[in-house]
Each structure stands twice: as structure tokens, then as C-alpha cells.
Amino acid sequence: MCARDIRRDFPILDQEVNGYPFVYLDSAATSQKPSQVIEAVSDYYRQDNSNVHRGVHTVGTRATEAYEGARESVRSFIGASKTEEIIFTRGTTEAINLVARGYADKHIQAGDEILITQMEHHSNLIPWQQVAKRTGATLSYIPMEPDGTISLEQVRQSVTRQTKLVAITHLSNVLGTINPIADITKIVHAHGGVVLVDGAQAVPHMTVNVTALDCDFYAFSGHKMCGPTGIGVLYGKRELLEVMEPVQFGGEMIDFVELYDSTWKELPWRFEAGTPIIAGAVGLKAAIDYLTEVGYDYIEAHVAMLTDYAMKQLRALGGITIYGPEHRSGLITFNLDDVHPHDTATVLDSYGIAVRAGHHCAQPLMKWLEVTATARASFYLYNTTEDVDRLVEGLKNAKEFFGDVF
Incomplete structure (x- = not known):
């Protein structure tokens, strides 16, 4: 198996696009979908379009089996112990907001602390700002190292008995930083807090x-892992x-x-009001099957090979x-000297x-980097080294063009 074979899917x-073979380097925003999905x-x-959990007719039963089968597929995929710990949502944003409203509003109060980092996507920042405002809790930040990583020593110094919840990204959508979640x-947990991970x-x-x-x-x-848009997952410990x-x-x-x-249904259905995202769940299962x-x-x-190759070429x-940081996964965020990233992205297009250009839904991180915006190239299983070579050639053209202009 190789990327060229995968690319055919x-x-x-x-x-x-614009008379050139299409090179897609924006998978961190959303991945493309294989024919199987x-x-x-x-x-x-x-064949199976029907509402779930309600009808006794054959097609309705098939739809319910497909929907709940997708839940079991997700459970196995992420190593959860129980299917009732898998909640289907519209995406990561809704999942985090569900915890902010359903858990944090009830269990966090004035004098408590919510701890996050400056590398968080707005979806894992704004909900906690709002919880702090509603409850009177303090919102604090784990300091970052100069290369955009988090040291465990800084975590130890930051977490206290007042820290009731830590919300942190597993992999930064701007820096590519991989955070040591288990540690x-x-x-x-040693200080009695809970941890939410933006995955x-x-x-x-x-x-x-x-x-x-x-x-x-x-x-x-789902949409960042070859699945449809509009479907996401919240895993939570049953207790x-x-x-x-x-x-x-x-x-x-x-x-x-x-x-x-x-009164409410048992888990997980009490958190899935209304007609659920049935087709999205079916597509998510197909994406899991494909990636597996x-x-x-x-x-x-x-x-990792593509990221290393692109770093050297750039x-x-x-x-x-x-x-x-040097050790990262799947993306490179950059700026050409004296060129606005939107101009860079326009030339590449x-x-x-x-590629993506802007603040990447991480404005506090942009401020920490002392820039207003950046360009970002992100890689996935269907990309090739030829895609990276095309990126480098496009950036050379952008440098020449804006060098002539200025």
C-alpha cells in the first residue's frame, strides 16, 4: 500500500483547480472523503433511511442497527469500555460545550479553577471562558515553553487543589504539538481534578x-478523519x-x-435529543473501517515522513x-518574510x-506567537512527496512575485 494507491480512493x-492538478494541504481543517464513506x-x-429507536418496521430496525452499530464501532476504535460512554454530537465543539454546560456548570463554583493552555482552539477556550463567567471560577493557563510545548514541570506547578477541570488539546491545530495526555x-487526578481532551x-x-x-x-x-461533516463524539467516563x-x-x-x-432515558440517549445524525454515524463507521x-x-x-520532508524543504x-516544535504531527504553520499569509495562500491557490491562512481559530496563540495570522500546510494519508514539492515550488513563485512587487 502506498499514498498513490490510497489517493485513488x-x-x-x-x-x-485553476488549470493545475489539485493539491490538498488543508486536512487539519477538514479531511477529504474516500469513496467507501x-x-x-x-x-x-x-436503502435504510428511517428514524431510529421508534419504529418496529424492517427499515427502521435496519437504521437503528446501523446507528447503534456505529456507536459500538467508535467504542472499540478509541478503547472505551462501554458503549454508553459514547455520545454522538454534531462535532468536537458541541461535545466540549456539552461538558461545559452539563458537567462544569453543576460541579464548578466560585473559588475553583479551570486550567487550559494558550494553544487551544477557540472551541476549547470560549466554553471555559463562559463557565468561569457563569460560576465565578478562575480561568488560568499552563505556561508554554518557547517552542510551543508544555512541560510536565509547568503542569505540576500549575495544578492545585483548586483545579477542578483541565481542558487541553491532544494535538495542536497550529503548532502540531503533541501533548503528553496520560502524564x-x-x-x-492526583489533585482531584478531571481532564477533558480535545482530540x-x-x-x-x-x-x-x-x-x-x-x-x-x-x-x-468525524470530518477530520475521513468521515462526514456534522457528526462528532464525546467520550465520558460513565460515572x-x-x-x-x-x-x-x-x-x-x-x-x-x-x-x-x-424523566430521562439511560445513557447515552439522554444526551441525544431529537432525531440523531444517523447518516453521519453510518459514514463515521465507514471512515473508521477505512482507516483501520x-x-x-x-x-x-x-x-511523519511527509512532515519531516516538508520541514527540510521549507x-x-x-x-x-x-x-x-521540532517534534510535531501532520502540519507546518509558517509565514513567508514580508508576505501576508492570505496573499501566500492566494498565490498557492x-x-x-x-492551504489554510488566518488565525486558525486560535487568536490567543497568534498573539503569543506575535503575529496576526499564519499560513498552514497540513498532511494526511492521501498526500505525497510530490504534493510537498508542488508546495515548495508555489512558495518560490510567491517569493519571486512579491519580491518583484515590493
């Missing part, structure tokens, strides 16, 4: 076992989910409804600043090369 890559979603709508969790960038690129990590909550999205309050109310999540009061068949040993090694280019 992704129909969107077989096209020209596209066909699984299409087959569901063609951080041990420190936090949106990690799950696509590395084997994740929530039992081994011993984290209390883990959130991720914590049991004491959480639902934050959405209506159909599906109820047990009994009377005129003036209602390719194999995470291959994915990790291939992405450094050889000169006139470029690269942000983040004219050659059919898609």
Missing part, C-alpha cells in the same frame, strides 16, 4: 485509547456522565413525560518562519494548491 483529488452514506439514504491526567486533530493521525490515557472526557469530529445534566430537551432523550415533569484497514502504523509513519527555501 478520494475522488475529489482527481481534478484540476461516500457510498456508505449514499447506500443508507437509498498530565495522572497529575490532575479533533489527534484521532485522525494516531491511535487513541481513552482507557490508557485515563482522561475523563475526550471529544473529536461522570451519570451526574451530568442534559442540555437539550425534546424527543428521543425522554423516558416518561407528564404534564409538569419528565489502511492501518494507523502506516498513517503515522507516512504523515527550511532550504529560506526567507520563511516556521512555528512550533492560483497553482491549484490548497
